Amino acid sequence: MPFSGAVSKLRSRLSKGSAWLTQDLLGLRARRWDEVALEELETHLLTADVGVDATEWLIERLRNPSREEAALEPVEALENAIVELLRPVEQPLELSAPTRPFVILVVGVNGTGKTTSIGKLATRCTATGLSVMLAAGDTFRAAAVEQLSIWAERCGASLMAQESGADPAAVVHDALSSAKSKGVDVLIADTAGRLHTASGLMDELKKINRVIGRFDDSAPHETLLILDASQGQNALAQAQEFNKALGVTGLVITKLDGTAKGGILLAVARQLGIPVRFLAVGEQAEDLIPFDAAEFAAALLQSEDR
Ligand SMILES: Nc1nc2c(ncn2[C@@H]2O[C@H](COP(=O)(O)OP(=O)(O)OP(=O)(O)O)[C@@H](O)[C@H]2O)c(=O)[nH]1
Ligand SMILES: [Mg+2]
Numbered sequence: 001m002p003f004s005g006a007v008s009k010l011r012s013r014l015s016k017g018s019a020w021l022t023q024d025l026l027g028l029r030a031r032r033w034d035e036v037a038l039e040e041l042e043t044h045l046l047t048a049d050v051g052v053d054a055t056e057w058l059i060e061r062l063r064n065p066s067r068e069e070a071a072l073e074p075v076e077a078l079e080n081a082i083v084e085l086l087r088p089v090e091q092p093l094e095l096s097a098p099t100r101p102f103v104i105l106v107v108g109v110n111g112t113g114k115t116t117s118i119g120k121l122a123t124r125c126t127a128t129g130l131s132v133m134l135a136a137g138d139t140f141r142a143a144a145v146e147q148l149s150i151w152a153e154r155c156g157a158s159l160m161a162q163e164s165g166a167d168p169a170a171v172v173h174d175a176l177s178s179a180k181s182k183g184v185d186v187l188i189a190d191t192a193g194r195l196h197t198a199s200g201l202m203d204e205l206k207k208i209n210r211v212i213g214r215f216d217d218s219a220p221h222e223t224l225l226i227l228d229a230s231q232g233q234n235a236l237a238q239a240q241e242f243n244k245a246l247g248v249t250g251l252v253i254t255k256l257d258g259t260a261k262g263g264i265l266l267a268v269a270r271q272l273g274i275p276v277r278f279l280a281v282g283e284q285a286e287d288l289i290p291f292d293a294a295e296f297a298a299a300l301l302q303s304e305d306r
Contacts, residue, residue: 010289011299013257013281033062033074041078049232049260051267054085058266061085079297085266086293091275093222093250093290095130101179101187103212103219105172107205107246108226109238110193113254113280115144117226118188119151120280120288126155130185135175136161137168137208140192148190155285158184168192168204169211176215189220196241205246224250224277227268229260236264239272254280257287262300 033041038059045055061081069077095102104121108114115138122132134152136159138144145161152159160175172189179187191208194201212219225248227235235253242248251274253265265276276291 009287010256010279010281010295013287014262014299033065033077037074038063045263045266047261048263049267050263051233051236051271054263054266054270057085057270058082075301079301082266082297082300083293086269086276086296088273089251089269089276090291090293091250091277093275093277095125095186097221098218099216101133101176101184102221103176103216104186104188104222104224105191105205105208105212105220105246106189106224106226107191107242107248108193109195109228112193112226112228112231113252114138114193114226115147115151115190116283117224117252117254117278117280117288118148118190119155120285121278122151122157122186122188123155123285124288125186126157131183132157132186132188133175133179133182133184134159135172135187135189137172137189138192139164139166139168139171144190144192158182169208172208173211173215176212176219180215196238202241202245209246222250222277223248224252225274226252226254227264229253229256229262229264230258232261232264233267236267236271239268239274243272243274248274250275250277252276252278252280252288253291257281265296 042055042059045058058081062077065077069080106114106118118134122134125132134148134157136145136148139162142164149159160171160178162171168191175187191205209220223246225239225242227239239248251268253276256262256279279289279291281287281289
């Protein structure tokens with residue numbers, strides 16, 4: 001099984017990036033959640049990108065535990081609360097659509113890991129027997145097509161690309177038309193990185209969206225925003241703007257193997273409520289892990305397998 005051992009991998013990768021709660025909470029492990037400990041926790045959460053909303057929610061949850069929760073060890077009670085907070089955004093990506101292909105439009109700011117995540121996702125799809133086409137909608141960077149074609153070749157996906165500088169909406173249109181005629185199962189469209197504050201570039205994405213919608217009014221079936229966890233609270237601002245412009249239906253949180261504090265997931269869950277489809281913990285195909293709230297909480301707190 002190429003994708004087994006996700007929990008232990010997540011755990012070891014997060015700890016490589018000195019998992020925020022593991023480190024920060026070691027000193028709290030033996031205590032009760034009294035006001036002093038809660039205050040200390042609050043500071044840790046705020047400095048770990050958790051954000052004010054999610055932090056307040058967690059602190060309130062621990063301050064007013066149910067009877068069963070009050071009997072738990074402090075870290076266990078925190079883990080429970082984190083799972084409860086994250087559960088609503090644990091919604092796996094189901095590749096089912098009324099028509100074929102299932103269309104995934106991938107967006108995000110520069111360098112967050114869009115193209116790499118597409119490669120990993122395509123690999124997952126082809127490994128389960130689905131036919132995949134990649135559309136090179138990043139016509140801005142010449143190297144982008146090359147990068148995508150390496151992934152396509154490696155996993156057996158087909159690739160639709162045009163010369164650099166071409167209209168990305170036209171690339172996606174041609175790819176859709178080809179995918180439809182060939183009966184391809186999944187079409188994944190890459191796009192150039194862009195700042196969420198650049199309105200002209202956001203309009204370009206809306207145009208791609210319209211072109212896809214004209215082809216198939218149920219598409220795109222997934223608008224996937226790629227967020228770099230190491231960008232902390234800025235990732236939240238990105239999500240808000242992309243969501244406003246396009247209606248984001250799923251998130252991939254990348255680079256959780258780096259120096260990221262990981263708390264951004266809690267902020268995203270509390271403030272946006274957009275489904276988190278995958279976590280990325282490295283550059284290889286197998287480093288894309290379907291999001292599981294309990295696994296993530298356990299990995300963060302480095303607790304034992306349950
Ligand atoms: N450590 C680590 N590196 C990652 C991860 N995801 C992507 N990268 C690396 O981050 C860099 C940027 O990734 P790309 O996939 O090119 O990002 P992009 O969003 O397509 O970038 P642009 O197209 O330039 O906007 C590359 O060096 C990737 O290998 C991850 O989960 N962990
Ligand atoms: Mg790219």
